[in-house]
Amino acid sequence: xxxxxxxxxxxxxxxxxxxxxxxxAYIVGSGLAALTAACYLVRDGQMNGERIHILEKDPIPGxxxxxxxxxxxxxxxxxxxxxxxHFEVMWDLFRSIPxxxxxxxxxxxxxxxxxxxxxxxxxxxxxxxxxxxxxTDGKFGLSDKGAMEIMKLFFTPDEExxxxxxxxxxxxxxxxSNFWLYWRTMFAFENWHSALEMKLYIKRFIHHVGGLPDFxxxxxxxxxxxxxxxxPMIKYLEEHNVVFHYNTKVVNVEFEINGxxxxxxxIVVDHKGDIENIDLTENDLVFITNGGCVENSxxxxxxxxxxxxxxxKPGGGWDMWMKIAAQxxxxxxxxxxxxxxxxxxxxxxxxxxxxxxxxxxxxNICKRDPFSGRVVTGGIVTVKDSNWLLxxxxxxxxxxxxxxxxxxxxxxxxxxxxxxxNFVKKPMRDCTGKEICMExxxxxxxxxxxxxxxxxxxxNTVPCMMPYITAxxxxxxxxxxxxxxxNGSVNFAFLGQFAETKRDTIFTTEYxxxxxxxxxxxxxxxxxxxxxxxxxxxxxxxxxxxxVQLRDGKKITDMDLGLMERIALKEILKKVRNTDIEKLLKExxxx
Numbered sequence: 001x002x003x004x005x006x007x008x009x010x011x012x013x014x015x016x017x018x019x020x021x022x023x024x025a026y027i028v029g030s031g032l033a034a035l036t037a038a039c040y041l042v043r044d045g046q047m048n049g050e051r052i053h054i055l056e057k058d059p060i061p062g063x064x065x066x067x068x069x070x071x072x073x074x075x076x077x078x079x080x081x082x083x084x085x086h087f088e089v090m091w092d093l094f095r096s097i098p099x100x101x102x103x104x105x106x107x108x109x110x111x112x113x114x115x116x117x118x119x120x121x122x123x124x125x126x127x128x129x130x131x132x133x134x135x136t137d138g139k140f141g142l143s144d145k146g147a148m149e150i151m152k153l154f155f156t157p158d159e160e161x162x163x164x165x166x167x168x169x170x171x172x173x174x175x176x177s178n179f180w181l182y183w184r185t186m187f188a189f190e191n192w193h194s195a196l197e198m199k200l201y202i203k204r205f206i207h208h209v210g211g212l213p214d215f216x217x218x219x220x221x222x223x224x225x226x227x228x229x230x231x232p233m234i235k236y237l238e239e240h241n242v243v244f245h246y247n248t249k250v251v252n253v254e255f256e257i258n259g260x261x262x263x264x265x266x267i268v269v270d271h272k273g274d275i276e277n278i279d280l281t282e283n284d285l286v287f288i289t290n291g292g293c294v295e296n297s298x299x300x301x302x303x304x305x306x307x308x309x310x311x312x313k314p315g316g317g318w319d320m321w322m323k324i325a326a327q328x329x330x331x332x333x334x335x336x337x338x339x340x341x342x343x344x345x346x347x348x349x350x351x352x353x354x355x356x357x358x359x360x361x362x363x364n365i366c367k368r369d370p371f372s373g374r375v376v377t378g379g380i381v382t383v384k385d386s387n388w389l390l391x392x393x394x395x396x397x398x399x400x401x402x403x404x405x406x407x408x409x410x411x412x413x414x415x416x417x418x419x420x421x422n423f424v425k426k427p428m429r430d431c432t433g434k435e436i437c438m439e440x441x442x443x444x445x446x447x448x449x450x451x452x453x454x455x456x457x458x459x460n461t462v463p464c465m466m467p468y469i470t471a472x473x474x475x476x477x478x479x480x481x482x483x484x485x486x487n488g489s490v491n492f493a494f495l496g497q498f499a500e501t502k503r504d505t506i507f508t509t510e511y512x513x514x515x516x517x518x519x520x521x522x523x524x525x526x527x528x529x530x531x532x533x534x535x536x537x538x539x540x541x542x543x544x545x546x547x548v549q550l551r552d553g554k555k556i557t558d559m560d561l562g563l564m565e566r567i568a569l570k571e572i573l574k575k576v577r578n579t580d581i582e583k584l585l586k587e588x589x590x591x
Contacts (some may be wrong), residue, residue, distance in 0.1 A: 002529055004531060009528055012528055014526045019283070023047065023051070023524075024053070025041055025284075026055060026278065027052070028253070030058075032230070032509055033516045045524045049241035050241045052243065054243065057249040058247070059247055062230040065509075074350070075352050077224050077411055082186075082218045083219045087508070089531060098236065107228075121378045123367040125138075126382045126384045131365060140549075146177055146179070147550055153198065165192050167191050182212045184415070190415065190470065197473050197476075204505040205217075207536035209546040223400060247271065249314075252320060255324075267286065288495060290324065290499065291471065293466070293472060300463040302432065302433040307465060308417075330488075332498065332500075336480045337474050338468055347417045348413040349462060350464075351411070353409075356406070358444075361445060366378070373396060375395075379393060386422060388417070391415075424442075438451050438452060496515055
């Protein structure tokens with residue numbers, strides 16, 4: 001497997017891999033990474049779909065990319081997905097997946113024209129004082145000292161960031177700024193999360209720094225991620241006769257290890273209580289989704305809290321990974337990520353409006369007609385003074401194809417599930433859907449005497465607790481996540497957010513899909529380049545632009561410098577006078 005950029009080979013159809021007709025594939029899980037691997041096995045690996053088996057413990061596919069209506073509960077979306085135009089693997093694959101809504105278009109075509117005609121941007125990023133504009137005003141609000149703390153982290157070698165927390169590098173200069181409010185709520189970072197992951201995110205999305213305050217850098221699907229992304233992939237795979245095995249838990253994958261050589265020899269599955277073994281040869285490829293950010297998630301209802309259930313049980317992604325990791329240090333260290341669910345949980349809730357009574361309060365904040373079919377909030381609205389650090393969003397409506405006309409479906413999440421709310425004096429994790437809705441309505445500015453009645457009769461709210469939703473952000477070191485294809489692997493690979501690949505960042509659709517592509521291309525030795533991670537961090541234009549944007553447009557000559565620093569800067573600027581460097585610095589408002 002090798003990386004490539006440009007379009008010289010981007011659209012080339014790979015030659016059929018050697019001996020692929022003799023090979024079979026077993027894919028553990030049916031999340032985005034797993035489905036991507038299956039699609040690449042079909043499209044570029046040219047493997048017969050009948051030889052591809054997807055083993056899924058749940059009755060439906062999709063993993064964390066869900067969106068479903070439970071008849072006795074209501075609409076549920078555990079999370080949302082934000083994409084950008086440089087998710088290179090994602091668009092490489094989706095150009096080949098037919099739309100299930102518009103004949104003749106691919107998922108990429110559909111997505112491109114949607115976001116071209118209706119670009120995303122937010123008109124109010126944050127509120128306070130019960131629905132009032134928090135007036136972050138597109139500013140990061142960083143002092144020179146805070147900006148330098150971020151710069152220092154950016155240039156610190158990865159090795160010095162192993163097992164370090166964000167608070168080891170940032171103090172109140174950053175943590176009390178608008179920058180951190182934008183960042184932590186958009187990406188779900190907590191102060192105690194990995195400094196290494198923070199650095200990787202800054203590098204990966206340096207070209208989007210200017211888009212953080214108003215989300216103009218983001219693109220969203222038309223419907224929830226399950227209907228817009230997962231269902232087209234499922235249809236594509238089913239049309240190629242890929243075999244799905246639902247209600248099938250993979251308990252363990254057993255390996256034979258001789259020196260450097262590592263071969264998967266057996267998959268142990270639990271199918272509705274019956275334990276079965278799938279014996280493997282070198283020609284049986286195994287793709288393992290290890291860990292899981294939505295493992296142990298639980299759903300409540302309008303009148304029932306979602307249980308906080310951190311206990312790791314057999315048949316889940318964590319237990320399976322622990323059994324696998326016990327067989328070789330090359331298979332990672334799951335305990336680094338799941339040892340303390342108090343540091344990795346947050347809660348979400350799906351709210352469905354049932355009449356028009358709540359709609360004016362939403363419209364007052366988003367400044368748009370929520371029923372227009374176009375962008376509504378343009379990303380999350382963060383309640384700056386919320387005890388739960390509540391954020392909420394309504395994407396284009398309807399969010400579900402089956403959604404009744406006149407209803408809105410939106411999403412709420414809180415980073416702090418263990419502290420009492422401002423209005424509902426209970427921790428979010430102890431609240432029913434109705435109570436979470438009441439807290440949200442309070443922060444929308446609904447008169448307090450109307451809040452309970454509206455939460456009861458004008459909305460249906462479904463809470464979801466996810467104990468391990470940010471487990472991948474926990475401080476880590478090299479080797480804690482296994483390589484996508486470990487050294488010496490004969491016939492297996494790891495997929496998803498807890499597999500290790502270069503330069504990309506977790507908690508993105510692109511990361512999951514990249515691991516799927518890299519796994520297939522490596523094990524089948526497909527002779528076509530995997531598109532490399534977009535190289536904005538190596539583009540001097542993006543670096544200069546981000547440097548100025550991070551300081552709210554202030555030039556380097558406006559910095560509060562000491563005498564010797566001012567003299568040094570003056571000398572540098574003198575040396576570049578009348579050169580292309582000076583022209584570049586002026587063009588990007590650095591000087």
